[in-house]
Amino acid sequence: MNVNPTRMELTNLKRKLSTARRGHKLLKDKRDELMRRFMEMVRENKALRKKVEQKIREANAHMALARSVMDDARIEAALMMPMQSAEVEITEKNVMSVMIPVYKTRLNTADGADIYPYGFAFTSSDLDDAVKYLSDILPDLLRLAEVEKSCQLMAAEIEKTRRRVNALEHVMIPQYEETIRYIAMKLEENERGATTRIMKVKDMMLKEAHHYER
Amino acid sequence: MYKLGVMGDRDSIYGFSSVGADIFPVEDPAEGARLLRQIADEYAVLFITEKLAAAMDAELSKYRARTVPAIIPIPGVSGNTGIGMKNVSRSVEQAVGSDILPD
Numbered sequence: 155m156n157v158n159p160t161r162m163e164l165t166n167l168k169r170k171l172s173t174a175r176r177g178h179k180l181l182k183d184k185r186d187e188l189m190r191r192f193m194e195m196v197r198e199n200k201a202l203r204k205k206v207e208q209k210i211r212e213a214n215a216h217m218a219l220a221r222s223v224m225d226d227a228r229i230e231a232a233l234m235m236p237m238q239s240a241e242v243e244i245t246e247k248n249v250m251s252v253m254i255p256v257y258k259t260r261l262n263t264a265d266g267a268d269i270y271p272y273g274f275a276f277t278s279s280d281l282d283d284a285v286k287y288l289s290d291i292l293p294d295l296l297r298l299a300e301v302e303k304s305c306q307l308m309a310a311e312i313e314k315t316r317r318r319v320n321a322l323e324h325v326m327i328p329q330y331e332e333t334i335r336y337i338a339m340k341l342e343e344n345e346r347g348a349t350t351r352i353m354k355v356k357d358m359m360l361k362e363a364h365h366y367e368r
Numbered sequence: 369m370y371k372l373g374v375m376g377d378r379d380s381i382y383g384f385s386s387v388g389a390d391i392f393p394v395e396d397p398a399e400g401a402r403l404l405r406q407i408a409d410e411y412a413v414l415f416i417t418e419k420l421a422a423a424m425d426a427e428l429s430k431y432r433a434r435t436v437p438a439i440i441p442i443p444g445v446s447g448n449t450g451i452g453m454k455n456v457s458r459s460v461e462q463a464v465g466s467d468i469l470p471d
Contacts, residue, residue, distance in 0.1 A: 192463055199456050207443050207452065214445050217383050233385050240388030242370045242412035244436065255435050257412060259372075261388055270386070285386045292387050295442075299413040302456065303438035309459040310433050 155333040159340035167337065171330040178322040185315045188250050192308045199301045206294050213287035220280035232272035232281060238262055242296075252311045254304035257296050370436065371410055375400060376417025380444030384415070397423035404431075411437045417444035418451040 157163050221229060241260045246253040270285055360366045372389040374381045385391045392407070394400045400420055404427060408414075414437045421428060421441040431439050441452040457467045 189463065196456060196460055200453070203452055203456060207448055210443050211448065213383060214380065214443070217379075218445065221379070230382065233382055238388040240372045242372060244370055244412050246435065253435060255412075255438065284383050288383050289387045295415065295440075296413065299415075299438045299440045302440055303435070305456065305459045306432045307435065309463040312463040 155329055157333060157337070159337045159344075161341065164334065164337045164341070167330055167334050171327065171334065174322055174326050174330060178319060178327065181315055181319045181322065184250055185312060185319055188252070188308060188312050188315065191249055192305065192312060195301055195305050195308065199298070199305050202294065202298045202301060206291060206298050209287060209291045209294070213284050213291070216280050216284035216287060220278045220284055223278045224281065228277070229281065232277050233285075240292075249304075249308070250311075252304075252308050254307055255300060257300050259292075259296055370412035373407065373411040373414045373437075374416070375403070375414060376420045376444055377446075380417045380446070381415075389415070395420065397427075400424050401427040408437050413438045413440060415440050415442045417442060417446075418449045419444055419446055422449065422451050 157167070224232075238261045241262065243258040243260065245256045245258065247256050248254075270282060272281075373392060374384040374389050375392045375394055377395050378393040381391045381393065390411075392403055394403055397420065400416075401424055404414070404424075408431065416424075416428075416439055418441045421439075428439055431437060441455060443449070443452070461467050
């Protein structure tokens, strides 16, 4: 760093160094804790995703069966007026300064047991199965969305924090240390220079006053 | 109050209307991107079929850092392409530096 080798600069730098060290320690703790939470969440994410994907596949299979026995227009007509509408309320939870979403769903259903938006007379029972499957996995799907979004947000934050930690550890702190050493040495050197100069002057004065030669 | 949405090819998604989600049948990625920009603020969660998600990857990554909406790939009728899992691995990679979790 390009600084004047003065005592004031030295004091400032020392203060900055101690701040940087403290910041580094804090950020490192933050990173470690975030990482721990992140790992937990990612594990859940993977497990949940596997489960949900499996179930969606099953629901799709039922849907395909339904489509094979009913024509598209009829299926569409059957599903056209849904019995329930989903509304999601988002609250945010603070995890190590990362705001992760928490979803609260409200399903506006007239009757929780009756999720089928159609009469059973003209539809295949496979359609019922497909609808049932989908409505059963809805909570899991939402939990998956919550977890996956949280993972994404946390990953971004971890990356940022890791960069900061590295910058402090490998750039800022060594730089401060080096500059402090430089200033300290420069000051010492000046001091030695001053001492030598005084000795020299003393010799000259002695010589002038007493013709005293050492 | 936010809503639930599902995007993707028609056959894969229209079952979701029965559970209360809004469905958006799109197959063209450019059109999907346009639609996404319009509706992104109203929907808390948008499920999107993996096929469409793969085609709109660049567009979707813009929404990764935002809290709303959460864009979640789900398998469509054409089967599971593994994009969803890859997405999770991508988060791990971003956070850790490499994908350390086996499936």
